[in-house]
Amino acid sequence: MEKIEIIKVTDKNEKSEIVRDVLLDLPEWFGLPESTEEYIEDARGLPLWVAKEEEETIGFVTLKEATKDCGDVHCTGVKKAYHRQGIGHLLMSELVEEAKTQYEYLQVKTVDEGHYKEYDQTIAFYRNFGFRKLEVFPTLWDEWNPCLIMVMKI
Numbered sequence: 001m002e003k004i005e006i007i008k009v010t011d012k013n014e015k016s017e018i019v020r021d022v023l024l025d026l027p028e029w030f031g032l033p034e035s036t037e038e039y040i041e042d043a044r045g046l047p048l049w050v051a052k053e054e055e056e057t058i059g060f061v062t063l064k065e066a067t068k069d070c071g072d073v074h075c076t077g078v079k080k081a082y083h084r085q086g087i088g089h090l091l092m093s094e095l096v097e098e099a100k101t102q103y104e105y106l107q108v109k110t111v112d113e114g115h116y117k118e119y120d121q122t123i124a125f126y127r128n129f130g131f132r133k134l135e136v137f138p139t140l141w142d143e144w145n146p147c148l149i150m151v152m153k154i
Contacts, residue, residue, distance in 0.1 A: 004051055004090060005052045005053075007050050007052060008048070013044075018057050018060050019048075019062070022059060025080055029077070039062075042062070046063060046064055046074055048061070051078070051082075058087060060075075061088075063095050063099060065102075071105070072109075073106060073108040088125055092129055106154055107150065107151045109147050109149055110123060110150070112146040112148040123150070132151060133148060134150060134151045
């Protein structure tokens with residue numbers, strides 16, 4: 001693997017292209033077209049970091065404000081061919097460094113454990129990074145996808 005660069009992107013159109021490129025590679029996580037389009041559109045107005053290997057986009061993460069005290073990991077994705085290589089960790093590290101300048105806490109929302117193996121892997125990633133379970137909202141999204149909120153003091 002070549003050197004991975006993490007770059008903060010400011011151009012709105014480039015942000016949308018990055019998110020679309022990565023999320024389309026992850027249908028197991030982002031298989032609902034309307035919510036995928038919402039992530040793509042939302043990214044235009046959010047801080048975004050991209051992971052690149054040479055010129056290839058391989059992952060991204062976006063940050064949103066939940067409250068004045070808490071940032072929200074709005075969306076993150078790493079192309080399947082690059083899973084389990086530390087790229088998600090590199091992206092989250094960049095996000096956390098900037099979030100520390102504005103917030104005391106970070107949160108992330110994901111599907112609760114025991115429903116899909118892909119999301120169980122996602123929860124393990126966040127747990128390994130330092131996030132802890134806060135609460136499950138069984139019907140926030142819908143009854144098939146109970147929302148788990150995880151938090152981390154930064």
